[in-house]
Amino acid sequence: MKNKYTPTALALYFNYFVHGMGVIILSQNAANLAHQWGTTETGALAVVSSLGIGRIINLLVSGVLSDKFGRKPFVQLGIVTYFIFFVGILISPNTVIAYILGILAGMANSFLDTGTYPGLMEIYPNSKGTSNVVLKAFISAGQFFLPFIVSFLAATHMWYGWSFLIPATILVITFLYFMFGGAFPDSNSTSKTVEEKITNNNVKTNLWLDGTLFIIYGYISQATFYLVSQMLTQYGQKIGNLPQVAAHSLVSWYSLGSIICVLTTAALGKKFSEIQFVPVYTLGAFISLGLMWIYPTNANLMIILSLLVGFFAAGGVMQLALTVMAEFFPAGKGTVTGFFYTAGSIASFTIPLAINWIGNMRNVMLFDVIIALIGFIDTSLIAMRYKKMFGKLGK
Structure with a gap:
């Protein structure tokens, strides 16, 4: 304050x-x-x-x-x-x-x-x-x-x-x-400190490599949680054979997980840097979605996994990744915000088309698992680039 x-x-x-x-x-x-x-x-x-x-x-x-x-x-x-x-x-x-x-x-x-x-x-x-x-x-x-x-x-x-x-x-x-x-x-003045850190490590941001990695994740992060949020109830009913009330409750657990993640990230933000959260959250999203695909009929497990997917995929990881991108390009925070969220907006348009094209809910979930895996690989590469640029991973 x-x-x-x-x-x-x-x-x-x-x-x-x-x-x-x-x-x-x-x-x-x-x-x-x-x-x-x-x-x-x-x-x-x-x-x-x-x-x-x-x-x-x-x-x-x-x-x-x-x-x-x-x-x-x-x-x-x-x-x-x-x-x-x-x-x-x-x-x-x-x-x-x-x-x-x-x-x-x-x-x-x-x-x-x-x-x-x-x-x-x-x-x-x-x-x-x-x-x-x-x-x-x-x-x-x-x-x-x-x-x-x-x-x-x-x-x-x-x-x-x-x-x-x-x-x-x-x-x-x-x-x-x-x-x-x-x-x-x-x-202009608030970006100088980060620019100096990059310069002192004698590593320049690679516009095409680093920019592409972040734009890919801008798409992936939106696609990952958009897919599961749109199909979670149907997946629980049609694939998991859950009762209607239980299937609808999965969305509530998913939302609760998102809120818990926001509070957790805020509480731990002083101890850990954004780049330390992002690969962990993307890995958690991949594992949670993978288990949801493997064990769709276990009602209690589906509740737990819905909460975890909400936590890892929809609890602010997109905002954290944008923050890391701004560290890579400190002089253009507005520009990177535009590029990053444009990629996410494109995902919002294309993912519904993919759902309709795939059709089967179980295959749609598998598609989400694959997207989440790509997201983990992508953020791991970003973490490697971060360590190379700033000399360490974290505060």
């Missing part, structure tokens, strides 16, 4: 609390929005895909510009764009306008990413991984609370639009904070 930029960090975290709501707010209000737009619930849910399109459109560009013009303008731009989405959806007359607003929401997420992740790494240079992983906790908190808000509004027969105006109000508060203050560290 002695850090003078802590209020800025808190405002950044609350933006991601709102983002957590934004990710699921259309699906949570699908019935009401379908009535508003004169379409079916399926038609309303189709608008959700627009967020992914918007995210890809400007990630790379905003990342490069964030390094050039600073973090604050892109955080502010993200807040304004998200605000337009939340308010605009409530007055949108049809799915076409809603789809355009959804694209804006995806772009808002990209603006926030390229301003926030680098910004937090510069605010907390000695706890970069922990500060970024905590973002995931705020996203999860937003996703946790919104369904309760929606349910409360429905139960009390209140207007569903309040579920949009509540996050919009939070954005107004954070925007005013950044307008009248909200200072960020100088992004």
Whole structure:
């Protein structure tokens, strides 16, 4: 709390609390929005895909510009764009306008990413991984609370639009904070220490080798947890022959594992560096998924493995890997954020196609195991490069 930029960090975290709501707010209000737009619930849910399109459109560009013009303008731009989405959806007359607003929401997420992740790494240079992983906790908190808000509004027969105006109000508060203050560290000065470490070891970052390894993992990390999160219930029912309630509970255990990992990483962040976590977590994901593929019919084991997969694959390892990538390329934190998350966004588009093409749930799980293995190999190579560059593996 002695850090003078802590209020800025808190405002950044609350933006991601709102983002957590934004990710699921259309699906949570699908019935009401379908009535508003004169379409079916399926038609309303189709608008959700627009967020992914918007995210890809400007990630790379905003990342490069964030390094050039600073973090604050892109955080502010993200807040304004998200605000337009939340308010605009409530007055949108049809799915076409809603789809355009959804694209804006995806772009808002990209603006926030390229301003926030680098910004937090510069605010907390000695706890970069922990500060970024905590973002995931705020996203999860937003996703946790919104369904309760929606349910409360429905139960009390209140207007569903309040579920949009509540996050919009939070954005107004954070925007005013950044307008009248909200200072960020100088992004150029905070990168010099890491650059000096690399120079002192007489090893230069290999743009193509190191960049490719990280971009591959940007895709792999998203694909690994996206696959299992989308098919876990079906896998438990169709392959594991679990009762419906037990199969659905696997997702809850998976989510719990993710939350536990965030807390664990935050607690251990002072003792271990990000590069020490990443290969361990990717190995844990591979082993857990492998056991889930081998023993799908053991209900108790499936519960434990679901928790472990959530811990190792969805508990912040993606954010940790991004933090390590920023150490390799300290002068371009915004740029690397753009490239890294673009790879992840591509995974979100291509993995559903792979699931449909493979078809059989057991083979889909095997596919996820293979992807997780590639992820472990990839992060092990990154760890080797890190040791060569910095002379040691860890703090």
